[in-house]
Amino acid sequence: MSVITTQRVGDILVIISDNPPVNALGHAVRAGLAAAISEAAGDDGIKAVVIRCDGRTFFAGADITEFGKPPLAPSLPDVVDAIEQCPKPVVAAIHGTALGGGLEVALGCHYRIVVPSARLGLPEVKLGLLPGAGGTQRLPRVAGVADALSMIVTGDPVDAARAMEIGLVDRLAGADTLAEDAIAFARDVAARAGHPVSSLRTDRIAEAANHPQVFDKFIAENARRLKGFDAPKACVEAVRAAVDRPFDEGIRLERELFMKLVSGTQSKAMRHLFFAERQAAKIDGIPADTPMIDIARVGILGAGTMGGGIAMNFLSAGLPVTLVEREQAALDRGVATIRKNYERTAARGRMTAEQVEAAMVLLTPTLAYEDLADCDLVIEAVFELMEIKKEVFRRLDAIVKPGAILASNTSYLDIDEMAAETKRPEAVVGLHFFSPANIMRLLEVVRGARTSPSVLKTVMALAKKIGKIAVVSGVCPGFIGNRMLRPRQTEAQKLLLEGASPWEVDVALTEFGFPMGPFQMADLAGLDLGWTAEGSTSSTIREVLCERGRRGQKTGSGFYDYDDNRRGSPSPETEAIIAEFAAKSGAPQRKFSTDEIRERLLYPMINEGAKILEEGMAQRASDIDIVWLNGYGWPAFTGGPMFWADTIGLKTVLDGLERQADALGPDFTVSALLRRKADAGENFN
Numbered sequence: 001m002s003v004i005t006t007q008r009v010g011d012i013l014v015i016i017s018d019n020p021p022v023n024a025l026g027h028a029v030r031a032g033l034a035a036a037i038s039e040a041a042g043d044d045g046i047k048a049v050v051i052r053c054d055g056r057t058f059f060a061g062a063d064i065t066e067f068g069k070p071p072l073a074p075s076l077p078d079v080v081d082a083i084e085q086c087p088k089p090v091v092a093a094i095h096g097t098a099l100g101g102g103l104e105v106a107l108g109c110h111y112r113i114v115v116p117s118a119r120l121g122l123p124e125v126k127l128g129l130l131p132g133a134g135g136t137q138r139l140p141r142v143a144g145v146a147d148a149l150s151m152i153v154t155g156d157p158v159d160a161a162r163a164m165e166i167g168l169v170d171r172l173a174g175a176d177t178l179a180e181d182a183i184a185f186a187r188d189v190a191a192r193a194g195h196p197v198s199s200l201r202t203d204r205i206a207e208a209a210n211h212p213q214v215f216d217k218f219i220a221e222n223a224r225r226l227k228g229f230d231a232p233k234a235c236v237e238a239v240r241a242a243v244d245r246p247f248d249e250g251i252r253l254e255r256e257l258f259m260k261l262v263s264g265t266q267s268k269a270m271r272h273l274f275f276a277e278r279q280a281a282k283i284d285g286i287p288a289d290t291p292m293i294d295i296a297r298v299g300i301l302g303a304g305t306m307g308g309g310i311a312m313n314f315l316s317a318g319l320p321v322t323l324v325e326r327e328q329a330a331l332d333r334g335v336a337t338i339r340k341n342y343e344r345t346a347a348r349g350r351m352t353a354e355q356v357e358a359a360m361v362l363l364t365p366t367l368a369y370e371d372l373a374d375c376d377l378v379i380e381a382v383f384e385l386m387e388i389k390k391e392v393f394r395r396l397d398a399i400v401k402p403g404a405i406l407a408s409n410t411s412y413l414d415i416d417e418m419a420a421e422t423k424r425p426e427a428v429v430g431l432h433f434f435s436p437a438n439i440m441r442l443l444e445v446v447r448g449a450r451t452s453p454s455v456l457k458t459v460m461a462l463a464k465k466i467g468k469i470a471v472v473s474g475v476c477p478g479f480i481g482n483r484m485l486r487p488r489q490t491e492a493q494k495l496l497l498e499g500a501s502p503w504e505v506d507v508a509l510t511e512f513g514f515p516m517g518p519f520q521m522a523d524l525a526g527l528d529l530g531w532t533a534e535g536s537t538s539s540t541i542r543e544v545l546c547e548r549g550r551r552g553q554k555t556g557s558g559f560y561d562y563d564d565n566r567r568g569s570p571s572p573e574t575e576a577i578i579a580e581f582a583a584k585s586g587a588p589q590r591k592f593s594t595d596e597i598r599e600r601l602l603y604p605m606i607n608e609g610a611k612i613l614e615e616g617m618a619q620r621a622s623d624i625d626i627v628w629l630n631g632y633g634w635p636a637f638t639g640g641p642m643f644w645a646d647t648i649g650l651k652t653v654l655d656g657l658e659r660q661a662d663a664l665g666p667d668f669t670v671s672a673l674l675r676r677k678a679d680a681g682e683n684f685n
């Protein structure tokens with residue numbers, strides 16, 4: 001059956017797309033739309049047209065899988081032009097999400113009607129692109145420059161109410177009556193004399209034309225978001241052209257910028273991440289008919305920062321939580337922190353007071369372990385010591401009802417050892433949340449040797465429900481993320497002894513695109529994590545810094561000196577401490593280039609990633625990219641560590657590691673998989 005069909009309802013032609021799952025505007029859809037519009041144009045019996053979609057959503061954009069392949073006519077810009085030039089008024093009837101090319105189709109239409117739950121956006125920037133079918137020129141003309149700039153540069157969609165406010169849509173349909181309401185709307189407008197043509201409008205861009213500084217202001221305010229990425233800058237340039245130039249010239253510039261971005265490495269990397277994120281949710285070897293466990297109540301052990309943050313995920317998703325602590329004071333503190341976090345979100349306007357109360361009502365704080373009995377999933381977030389974890393699992397196993405899942409939030413301990421303490425090892429799984437757990441999107445799901453497919457499938461679905469990006473890891477120290485972090489930390493410490501400064505090391509990574517380098521990160525986390533004055537023996541740089549009261553940002557100094565705004569500057573005291581250690585180590589001192597520092601820090605990580613792959617600890621290279629992107633700030637425009645390695649070439653990585661062999665030391669071994677792939681000229685992805 002054709003993906004585009006038409007229906008006549010009196011003198012209205014309804015064009016219907018049915019291209020699951022998301023009505024992407026692939027070639028067949030574009031061709032069908034163009035043919036249907038020309039049918040409407042040539043038929044005197046037709047007075048107006050409705051374009052709508054079957055299935056879960058209006059067009060969610062161009063078909064991303066077609067990028068990089070030879071283009072097939074008609075192009076999307078041509079289809080949008082044809083809709084706009086249709087002599088009969090065309091109404092877009094929108095449900096679900098009108099995204100990217102989908103919203104561009106809607107902007108080509110003369111009118112837009114939406115259901116109240118619809119969302120509209122131009123997310124191309126998140127794929128390293130800009131809207132390439134007229135969106136940068138039509139959206140400012142329809143919705144005004146300020147809103148268009150924000151939507152196009154952030155890529156974030158607006159909801160139906162906001163879309164009405166900014167003039168992006170003309171009418172709200174009933175929640176379940178879009179098809180009829182759209183036809184009625186089309187009849188209304190068919191009787192009108194003239195119809196708005198987005199490309200001809202000037203009313204909404206007039207103000208910006210008189211105040212061109214709006215663009216410079218926007219760039220200044222969004223400097224952090226724009227840093228390192230090519231696409232946002234191109235987006236601003238194209239929207240500026242909508243104000244400065246005639247429509248046709250603006251479109252020409254948009255096209256030029258789109259073609260440059262779509263063939264560049266940044267967009268390739270970000271498209272890779274789009275599919276990688278969706279791929280990560282799929283678990284190899286789990287049959288589709290595997291049953292899931294119903295999770296109606298979640299128990300959390302430990303009301304500290306981690307336990308509280310984990311609890312918030314479930315409360316926000318409407319799931320009741322039983323929160324257990326050992327002492328009343330700690331429990332009260334945990335509950336108060338949860339409330340404070342919600343209230344802060346409400347104060348920022350991102351939650352209503354009712355939503356705060358609705359979440360808090362779902363929380364049952366208790367001192368009694370026994371209250372966990374009826375939970376369907378219990379997550380422990382107690383101290384990271386195997387003996388304590390084992391004791392916790394023994395107790396949970398005795399109390400919690402049979403069939404319930406027992407999970408550990410450990411960040412590096414062996415899940416199988418914990419499972420062995422229970423009579424239900426098949427129900428034990430690792431759920432490694434990242435701090436702050438209510439904000440960070442990554443969740444490492446650790447699959448134990450005996451974790452059942454049903455448990456895995458359940459926690460992956462639950463992760464999606466609470467808005468997390470889940471990646472499955474096997475059992476190994478540090479799992480995927482922390483295991484790869486380790487060689488980076490080791491090399492960073494060694495570099496200090498060989499003559500590099502903490503600031504040189506940090507800059508090498510921030511210029512690469514990380515939000516922070518290792519020493520900035522250490523200062524932020526606090527250098528005294530796990531340190532005590534009594535146990536301190538002045539044997540590491542970190543210990544001496546702590547002994548001197550330099551415990552990180554919170555004390556005003558750590559590796560760096562901090563001013564009142566927590567802005568760090570290089571510290572002569574730290575330099576002197578490092579110089580002493582360097583002298584004692586006897587390591588020859590020298591200067592390091594930025595490239596060499598990166599090679600020392602990042603190549604060993606790739607090597608560890610390759611070992612994780614060859615041991616089967618990650619299902620696929622792209623899962624590793626997703627972990628590092630969402631848990632550790634690896635810059636998205638490089639596609640993640642493994643994609644980046646593919647981009648620069650595995651041979652380059654291997655040669656670099658061999659060049660650094662002496663510095664990396666005798667314990668360092670090159671991954672056999674990396675060597676084999678590099679020699680064969682292959683990639684990870």
Ligand code: 3H9
Nearest residue numbers: 024060061062063064065076099100101123131132133278
């Ligand atoms: C664009 O429009 C460029 C134009 O300006 C100019 C052109 C000249 N294409 O996310 P889900 C697949 S750029 C191909 O799990 P949800 C997806 O891979 C585009 N495939 O569902 C997955 O496949 P699988 C701008 C796509 O309900 C399946 O559909 N648009 C596309 O959680 C289900 O996806 C965007 O960037 C696509 N465009 O979320 C929007 N979209 O099942 C991208 C999805 O094999 N899409 N797939 O893993 C989304 O944001 C979400 O998919 C959406 C649904 C919110 C729509």
